Amino acid sequence: MSPDNTVQVTSLPQLAEILPYLLGHYPDDSIAFHAPGPNFIDGPTMTCPLPDDPAEWKAAAELAALQFVAYAHEKRHDPGQGVIIYLCRDPRPDETPWDTAALLAPVTDWLTLTLLNERACVLQTIGLVANRWWAYECTTEGCCEGQPLPPADDPTSVKAQMARLGRTPGPRTRDIVKEFRPATADPDFLKDLDSAVAQFNARCATSAGRDATLTSTCAQIDAAISQFRAGATTLNRTLATQLVVGLHDDGAVEAGMAHTDDDDLPHARRLWAYLARHCADPFTQEAVPTLTLYAFVAWRQGDLIAARLALRDALTADPEYDLAVGIHLGTIDGEDPRDFLATARENRNHRMAHIQHAVQVASEYRPVTDSTADRHREALDTATEYHSAQTSTNRGQLLARYGTIDIIGGALADFRNGPSRLMDEIAARIILGLQDRETRDAALSTGDENDLPIERQLWSYLARRCVPPHTDKAPPLLTLLGWVAWRQNDTVTASHAFSDALDIDPHYSLAKHMLDGVRTDCDPAALLAVCREEAQRFAAGRADLDNL
Structure with missing residues (x-):
């Protein structure tokens, strides 16, 4: 700060009351650190939650x-030049302020010992x-114990100095979190949320279902933002x-990040906070994406x-x-959120293109639903x-295999x-014969x-004939189709075909092996040599x- 903007911190009461100005908020139930810089309020700060359980x-x-200590070093600050610690906790219903202060006292020893071991000076x-404030380094009994913070009308107080500079203390943590943290549970909402979770899991059991749900x-994100934009x-x-x-x-989260322009930020903030507030216990984990x-x-x-x-709640x-x-x-390292925004938009566009392609790809091999399905x-x-009877003996299996x-x-x-x-009979015999892995x-x-x-035409043609209840016979056809597409360098179709095979049979090992190969950019030439x-x-x- 310039001399005209200097804040004087020359007493313990001033040191106690400056915390919300240092952090930008008052941290309820927290440990806060400040390593003073040349103008005192310069230098790294950090808050960490103090658990409810003293154990x-x-x-x-x-x-x-x-x-x-690690954070201070990242900020090129030597914590050996001095660290101020703040222990913040409100008394519980059965505690006086002095009870709470006494309960906090051992924390000072644990912090001091750890910092000294890291060559930091408290x-x-x-x-x-x-x-009220307590100064735990003071060893004089009754001194620096439970004194009220200076009143705002004290001209030497930090509050008065900051007021002259046009600055106000930051809000309390408990007031900030009211925006996004549930206060009370809505039983009807939670009941519907439970049902929505089950429906979501059922819809997303297949690749096509996941794409449709996304x-x-x-x-729905677009519709909700539009509603909040309208008031x-x-x-x-x-x-x-x-x-x-x-x-x-x-x-969907990337779409939520990518979707709003700057003018929509206030509306998006209200929307995500609204959704997070409705995820009361035992559904707090459902709020993680909305909190993010x-x-x-x-x-x-x-x-x-x-x-x-x-983010702490998430x-x-x-x-x-x-x-x-x-x-x-990113918030700690001072990164630009616009870089995250650009990445989210790129990923969103890529996913949407992938889904659009998936619809086109699937039309090549999805089972028919027209009048030929019954046939x-x-x-x-x-x-x-017929196939079951034919393959009941070893000779029958070999005949079916080579046939x-x-x-x-x-x-x-x-x-x-x-x-x-x-002919329908020929197509059916091939489909059933390919259920044998050899x-x-x-x-x-x-x-x-x-x-x-x-x-490729043959395998697609046969896959389209695997109509319900014979859908479980499609994985060999889809795997053969995916393999041909992979050899043609059409990795998009290959990926969808292998994924759809695994949706039908999650344990279909050849489809899984080939899908892993596509995703890791393996060259199919090595596998081709094995196939030959x-x-x-x-x-x-x-x-x-x-000889049989």
Whole structure:
């Protein structure tokens, strides 16, 4: 500060009352640190929550001291030049201020010892309880114990000095968190929220369901923001509960971050706070995404205190929530929230393009729903009985295995020569034959690239015939299709086909292995070499059939 703007802190009472000016808020039930800079109020500060249970205070104090030393060093400040500690706690209903101050006294020893071990020097430890202060370094009995903070009309008080500079103390933590923390539970809302969670989980059991739910949630975000922009302060319960659970999709949270321009920040802040306030116990974890969105908006508005308090609640409920962790570190490291916004918008656009492509891709192989579905169902019903009887012996299994490969060869020839149609009986026999994993492996594409379009047509054609209740027979077809698409460098179709196979059978190992290969940018050439070796071994195995 310039000489004209200097704040004099020359007494313990002034040291006690300056805390909300240092932090920008008054921290209820917290440990606060300040390492004074050249003008005293310069220098790093940090607050850490003081748990409700005194049995947890020792561990909390030691961890907080270590975190502050690390933070001070990150800010290029030597905590060896001095640290001031504040212990803030309101008396509980059965406590006097003196009881609470005595309960806090051991915390000073744990903090001091930890800081000394880290070569940090403690200048003072101030207790702030019920608008009174204690200086724990003072050893004179009855001195510096429970004195009231200086009144505002004291011309030497920090409040008076700050008032002359046009500055006001920050609000209390408990007043800030009222904006986003539940005060009372709405039983009807929580009942509907419980149902919405179950519905969300059911809808998201498949890739297609997840994509459809994400699309719906993004539209609901737009609708809710529009309502709040128009002056709304509430949402209907159905929309609110669906939004809360829908935001558990990372794509929806990115849409929430990316969706609002600067003019919409106040409306978005009110929306996320409204949703978070409705997630009362035992549904506090459902609020983690909305608290994170609230914190992001507050950060963009420059309200770091509210942002960090909301993030504290989010990370208390879910310490592993990556976005909350990232935003929290961003607020500490002084990053620009606009960088997060740009990333969110890029990811949102990418996801939406992926979903749009998924719809197009799925049309290639999703089971038909037109008038032919009954015919395909009947063909599979009939063929299932025949196939089960045929494969009841070892010789029958081998006959079915090599017979299926021969039929596939004939089908591919038919596809090369004309319209892509097979007799229902032939198509059903191939589908059932490919349920055998050795047959499926032998059918994996091993030919030249010129053969791939025809193979792709065949597997898509057969997958579309796996109508209910025969949907469970689709994974081999989808895996073969995905493999061909991968060989064609169409990793988008490959990913969707493998994912849909795993939606039907989560344990279908070949689809999982290939999907992992696509996601890690593996070269399919190595797998192709293995497939060609397997095809040769399979062809050589015909001799076993002749010897049976």
